Amino acid sequence: MSCSCTSSSTNNTLQQDVMDKINNHPCYSEGAHQHYARIHLAVAPACNIQCNYCNRKFDCSNESRPGVTSSKLSPIDAVKKVLYVGGKIQQLSVVGIAGPGDALANPKKTFETFKLLQEKAPDLKLCLSTNGLRLPEFIDEIVKYNIDHVTVTINSVDETGEIGSKIYPWIHWKHKKVFGKQAAKILLKQQIEGIKMLTQKGILVKANSVLIPGVNDKEIANVAKKLKELNVFLHNIMPLLSKPEFGTYYGLNNQRSATDQEVMQAQEVCGMDIKLMAHCRQCRADAVGLIGEDKSNEYNNDIFKNKSWKELEDIYNIKAREQRHALIENWRKALDSANERVKIEQASKEQLSSNNKTKLIAVTSSSEGIINLHFGSATEFLIYEAGNKAIKFVMHRKVQNAYCKGPEDCDGSYPIEEIKQTLKDIDLLLTEKIGDCPQEELRKIDLITDDSYALEPIEKSVFEATKKHFFYEKEKEVN
Known part of the structure; x- marks a missing residue:
């Protein structure tokens, strides 16, 4: 870089x-x-x-x-x-x-x-x-x-x-x-x-x-x-x-x-x-x-405003924070290794795909670089462009309401139309879990859903899923 x-x-x-x-x-x-x-x-x-x-x-x-x-x-x-x-x-x-x-x-x-x-x-x-x-x-x-x-x-x-x-x-x-x-x-x-x-x-x-x-x-x-x-x-x-x-x-x-x-x-x-x-x-x-x-x-x-500086410095605890950051860095190294460096920043279609054709992949994730969020809880989607050679991160897309509001706020409505509009140009959705009803709705906009990569690293999963759903047969024919 x-x-x-x-x-x-x-x-x-x-x-x-x-x-x-x-x-x-x-x-x-x-x-x-x-x-x-x-x-x-x-x-x-x-x-x-x-x-x-x-x-x-x-x-x-x-x-x-x-x-x-x-x-x-x-x-x-x-x-x-x-x-x-x-x-x-x-x-x-x-x-x-x-x-x-x-x-x-x-x-x-x-x-x-x-x-x-x-x-x-x-x-x-x-x-x-x-x-x-x-x-x-x-x-x-x-x-x-x-x-x-x-x-x-x-x-x-x-x-x-x-x-x-x-x-x-x-x-x-x-x-x-x-x-x-x-x-x-x-x-x-x-x-x-x-x-x-x-x-x-x-x-x-x-x-x-x-x-x-x-x-x-x-x-x-x-x-x-x-x-x-x-x-x-x-x-x-x-x-x-x-x-x-x-x-x-x-x-x-x-x-x-x-x-x-x-x-x-x-x-x-x-x-x-x-x-x-x-x-x-x-x-x-x-x-x-x-x-x-x-x-x-x-x-x-x-x-916090009425706490003393000493109380707050004890809460802040720089040593404990350093230890947490060290753990994060160890996790990032492991994640980089698992992802096999399949992502390229600001890549052209030629760099992503051998035939210049790519797909847009949406992912639900709460944090830590893995697919760890149910579709029903998602209020944003990470968007990747992927080919059979590499992937790149494109953007995030927000929705105002998650599909499922949870047991406390559930009113029997499931706001799928905003999600369908937001994902209308997406080819594949990777999520931790998705039910039959939303899957059926998303099929109406030709969006494939896949929850078989739950708790897996995002980048490697995007690359592998793209090849599985869109490039595997063509690659097999070539070979």
């Missing part, structure tokens, strides 16, 4: 340094996201730009998307929360500040939090997310507090400001509001300058781009090319979420969300230029736990 934020003359030591930085970072490493947890701290409520896709909601527990949080925290309470959560969820490896506004529009709270984290939780990786408007101002502080992962949201590189003006109504710049194309031009200039400064300091940059149908969908490829020029490490293309109930400008004005297929198409185009993040879940500003799960509602402020 090469690092796009280093030159071609980079030696192996530096390459290993980069690998060490991302090894247990669930956002920067697809291989880590089923094993390590993250926490977002909602200490940054103010924002200095207005995005048409954003509506920052406080005291909100029923939505999972950026800008949403159940409560705002002071820096001290935020760090107390980290110590408490880190003791209860020992696989916690990363803490980030991602809102609910912008981390760098709240610099005092943001950097006070990071300062305390350095003192109290030195084993954690530190991250921040920003729109980039004030990024050049704070490079020295980012370096000072060892924040070696920074995410910048950049949705257009159109220097005329035409596209940006359709996304950002205004920015707050030098003590006044600036509107329209001029605002978009200023924002882009600051983003590019800030990203250059970060990569020159050796800080890994992830760029987020929101795919907005009819607005910047044709522009995303240009964004990817520019990000490559800027030595950005990772590009994350996220679908616009614009339901009316979200209360965003787009949601209230009939701008439709991006489809899974549109995201896949954008990934295919942009993947020619830059390494992609395909496993993003568009997390809340107070997200807790593994990517794909959110346990934020289990850790309300009353649990």
